[in-house]
Amino acid sequence: GAGVSQTPSNKVTEKGKYVELRCDPISGHTALYWYRQSLGQGPEFLIYFQGTGAADDSGLPNDRFFAVRPEGSVSTLKIQRTERGDSAVYLCASSLNGQGATDTQYFGPGTRLTVL
Amino acid sequence: SQQGEEDPQALSIQEGENATMNCSYKTSINNLQWYRQNSGRGLVHLILIRSNEREKHSGRLRVTLDTSKKSSSLLITASRAADTASYFCATPRGGSNYKLTFGKGTLLTVNP
Numbered sequence: 001g002a003g004v005s006q007t008p009s010n011k012v013t014e015k016g017k018y019v020e021l022r023c024d025p026i027s028g029h030t031a032l033y034w035y036r037q038s039l040g041q042g043p044e045f046l047i048y049f050q051g052t053g054a055a056d057d058s059g060l061p062n063d064r065f066f067a068v069r070p071e072g073s074v075s076t077l078k079i080q081r082t083e084r085g086d087s088a089v090y091l092c093a094s095s096l097n098g099q100g101a102t103d104t105q106y107f108g109p110g111t112r113l114t115v116l
Numbered sequence: 117s118q119q120g121e122e123d124p125q126a127l128s129i130q131e132g133e134n135a136t137m138n139c140s141y142k143t144s145i146n147n148l149q150w151y152r153q154n155s156g157r158g159l160v161h162l163i164l165i166r167s168n169e170r171e172k173h174s175g176r177l178r179v180t181l182d183t184s185k186k187s188s189s190l191l192i193t194a195s196r197a198a199d200t201a202s203y204f205c206a207t208p209r210g211g212s213n214y215k216l217t218f219g220k221g222t223l224l225t226v227n228p
Contacts, residue, residue: 004158031214040220042204042217042218042219043159043204043216043218056215058215059215089157098213098214099213101147101166101167102147102166103213104149104164105161107151107158107159107161109157110157
């Protein structure tokens with residue numbers, strides 16, 4: 001079936017604006033993750049959903065960042081009052097269940113966010 | 117903070133040669149995974165090795181894991197130009213199986 005998809009692929013916004021980034025996970029995957037990757041760095045964990053609930057949001061940098069997954073499938077990452085430092089590639093991943101030592105995360109193509 | 121650190125940061129080889137990348141990590145792990153990333157976008161999962169495994173193969177890929185040294189290596193044999201990408205190791209941290217921590221990656225360039 002289809003892999004993880006993310007929209008938009010690129011988003012340019014102005015400082016102070018609000019943005020939403022969307023993720024469609026692989027069908028049947030109950031676990032969903034958001035990561036952020038800055039230039040020259042590896043991805044950094046933001047949040048993990050198990051079903052509809054955020055099981056671990058310890059990676060969210062501050063309260064300007066929020067994510068939802070209301071029906072346990074599609075997820076939206078929301079950033080309020082964007083800052084230039086928020087510019088990065090935002091990656092979404094999904095996995096079968098988020099449990100077990102062999103549960104594999106499959107990544108989407110990412111959304112490149114640029115805050116001017 | 118980043119748990120895994122890849123070495124070298126960059127590697128340039130000729131097509132047909134083998135490429136070896138290394139990863140070191142700091143704390144106990146349940147598994148270690150290798151991912152490939154082209155052009156700074158989506159990551160492709162290559163291979164997962166569990167903490168009780170020492171070696172694993174997948175096609176032209178060979179991964180080893182030495183838990184006593186907290187290190188892993190990824191070997192790509194008979195490299196191709198299409199293997200040009202950044203390679204990351206990732207380990208779950210904080211006692212979880214899901215919170216992956218990535219290193220900065222190794223940029224591999226395979227010259228035709």
